[in-house]
Amino acid sequence: MKFLKVFFAFIFLVSFKSFATSQVSDYLIIKEDTLAIQSNPLEGYFKDHPIPGKFITSISSANWRGYIAYFKFLDGKLVVENIYREIYKENSNGKADYLLTSIYEDVFGTNSNFECNYYSGLLICPSGKILQYVPMGYSSIYESYNLMEIKNGVNLKSKKFNAEEFHKFKRDYFKYFKRTEEYKRKAKDFKETIQSDLSNGLYLSENPGIGRKNESLKAKEAEFKADKQVDSFMFAFLNDYMKTIEIPTN
Template identity: 35%
Template sequence: MVVQAFYPAQTTVSVDRKVARNPLLHIASNVRRNIKIKNTKDNMKTFLTIILTSFLGLTAFSTAQISDKIIYKGKTYKLHCNPLESYFNKNPDKRPKSEIMSTALWRGYVATFKIKNKQLFLKDIKVMVSGKNSYKKWKSVIKEVFPNQKEIKIDWFTGLLVLPYGKRINYVHMGYGSTYENYILIELDNGNFNKEKKFDYNKYEEFKEKQFQAFKKTDEYNKIKKEIQKETDSDEFIDTFLKDFVINYTTKILTDE
């Protein structure tokens, strides 16, 4: 396999590829084992950055990632989450093999989804392969991953799909950290469409704050916070972490305001 760096090399921290039931806690624990960080404000911010880049992918990476795609209401959007990852974590032998592993694509593939009849379906999976004169091209491997299946419903996915669109407001060279002018948020339950919400950037940030405040009232918040406190006793850090990435670990829209 060729590892292709499409961006300048960055320092990364290795974490276990296996995702636990609560990946947020799993990553925090693994990162703590790999690095020594004191509870200063700057170092906690560094810790936060490493955890979040880990949380958004299969391994810790510091390169902006090529996103999956989704066709929704006739338009194609970037998808700032990866619905196939939970399937591949449970079925690692099914994960497609790529001839080229890019630092901008640690998961190794790009999936295209479509919402049809209020259900989430997989349309294609592509990997990078070598062509003539070192030219790189995309190859479909969906039939290798899901042979003899005409329609593949993603019925294992329950959570929120994040569809950014419009002008990119701020580029962040890691994960899906860049921010955009507009967002569509779609709530799914076992692959079935529940609801959508649309935001501009400012409204999206306001929504995340309200989502976090609603999440703080749940038992799950107390459970996660108690576990993270084993890694750090900084309540400010814990709440900053949970608030900034509330969309990634909540599975429902908790506020309609």
């Protein structure tokens, strides 16, 4: 599929840092189905209400959040059904057993079904076969997708896509996103990080006359490479910034 080749040429320009590993998903329970979500609705809440460190998993490359959350809809509203930390214990054979332990009451108290009325965005639920595995965030490509638009915790609408339709949707949304102030702020942060890494790790040329590193040339090339990588990085993690099924036109 041509679009997959274009997509991965784009993706692998990314500077691989802590997100350069496939991530454990949160999940959405709908009737008898439990769907993986390529978005994390609790992250915005935890920025203002951090989980005490003792209640979360030691952050790993495959679970940078340190928890796994399960959601459901209750009267059309998105709520937290449960939240777990991962625990690894050695069994009698000397191997590690993987266990999930609920931390719901430690985080949200005794009231069940914590309402996500702070959250507005897309729940992106992939399904079917993996057409292409990408070991970075939620970048793997699946056969189909179900997108659900949430506004202040309320489920407004949903739409299904095949793989190619979803990738086109992301490309078109990215064109809009690049015009926003949010993109400019995030891109600036990414560029500074990437440029710093390139400057610290890459010496581009030396002056043969005096044997000194050309710091000016090194900085210019680092800036040039950072500019080229920012768009790739932002596109790879666009799921975090897509808010609506209908792409805004303003």
